[in-house]
Amino acid sequence: MSLVVTQKRSARRCLFGRPTPEQQEATQEMIQNALEEIYRRDMEKWGFDFKLGIPLDEASCSLYIYEAVTEAEVPQYYRTKHISSNESPMSSPSTSDKEDVSLMNISTCSTESEMSIEFEPVPLAKRTSQTPKKRQNKLTDYIPIRRRKVQRSPKDQQTPRRAARQF
Numbered sequence: 001m002s003l004v005v006t007q008k009r010s011a012r013r014c015l016f017g018r019p020t021p022e023q024q025e026a027t028q029e030m031i032q033n034a035l036e037e038i039y040r041r042d043m044e045k046w047g048f049d050f051k052l053g054i055p056l057d058e059a060s061c062s063l064y065i066y067e068a069v070t071e072a073e074v075p076q077y078y079r080t081k082h083i084s085s086n087e088s089p090m091s092s093p094s095t096s097d098k099e100d101v102s103l104m105n106i107s108t109c110s111t112e113s114e115m116s117i118e119f120e121p122v123p124l125a126k127r128t129s130q131t132p133k134k135r136q137n138k139l140t141d142y143i144p145i146r147r148r149k150v151q152r153s154p155k156d157q158q159t160p161r162r163a164a165r166q167f
Helices: 021-046 095-103 106-116 160-166
Strands: 083-085 117-119
Touching: none
Parallel strands: none
Antiparallel strands: 083 117
8 A cells, every 4th residue: 555645735826827937027027117106206295215315405395394303302202222333342442532532523423423323123022911811701600500491291382383284
């Protein structure tokens, strides 16, 4: 007796057949064109280059004027929580260098520090329930169960329709 191994079939089905490489390429091109159109439309609407992260020229942006704000002006909710520097701990400047940096012009220091800061996405904390899960109560926990024995004769169990048929 030999066993025949069959390949597992997936539950999903390809309704219109497998796409050819040309069809896949055409689909990717269509998607890219649609994304570029959306990008261009949003860029015109908001006057902001979302790829580079900078506002467009003042002449092209008539509806919106973007201005830089300090971190103190930004609500705490919108501030970045984790900031890491591009420098490694081994290449950090010595204490005398740090004192020299503090003596530098503040505007120069802020632009250089803005360029060297790399923003990282904030990791999501795992959600743990503080209260233990409660079991769902049954209706019988609130209402007492009453069992009644029905003592009826077979004649009483007949419905009016059955009784009408018998005549």
